[in-house]
Amino acid sequence: MATLHELRQQIAACDIILVDTLCARAALGYDPGHYRHNGHTLPDAETIAQSYVQAGSLTARINILHPACILYGLPILCGDAPQANATPAADLACLDALNQRLLLSIQVADQKRASLSRRLQTALEAGDPQRVEKAITLPEVEANVLKRAVNRATKKTANAATAERVREIYRDWILPISRKIQVEFLLTDTPEPTRPEPATRQA
DSSP states (O other), rough: OHHHHHHHHHHHEEEEEEEHHHHHHHHTTTOOOTTTTTOOOOOOOOHHHHHHOOSSSHHHHHHHHHIIIIIHHHHHHHHOOOSSOOHHHHHHHHHHHHHHHHHHHHHHHHHHHHHHOOOHHHHHHHHHHHHHHHHOOHHHHHHHHHHHHHHHHHHHHHHHHHHHHHHHIIIIIIHHHHHHHHHHHHHHTTTOOOOOOOOOOOO
């Protein structure tokens, strides 16, 4: 099993690819008329995380991420830039890069359980999603992720607005979903506490 340090290095490598694909996609603009999800309800982070953890294949996970990417990610990423043509290849590149990054969230959660802190153990025993999320969240790590994403975006595009939009997507969407996936995995894969058998009275 990879250590947390090794997993974070892998995530950093995934972030390079993800930010690059986001910057490339931002330049192509956005027109909701090109997408069949136009008008659908945006799924919340908890719903996405639950479905993502339960999904049995990479294709299923990409399909889970797709509506939120179209309804939330692209409008923020592209701003008011018009989209002349459908961009399936660029969209799929973003989805694939995002999926590869989020898959590592499950491994991170598994490692956090292996090196179980007392705080996380107590939260898991209580079965409280909010306490579990608080126990696994490291603000300094997330701050470094945001800084890294913005720095990479700044190198990939001369458009300062795009770099800021990448930051917003990471802060308000990618990182929260990553946390929710970890929480869902930890709670789903945690066995029920063993209750002692009631004592039997001796005859």
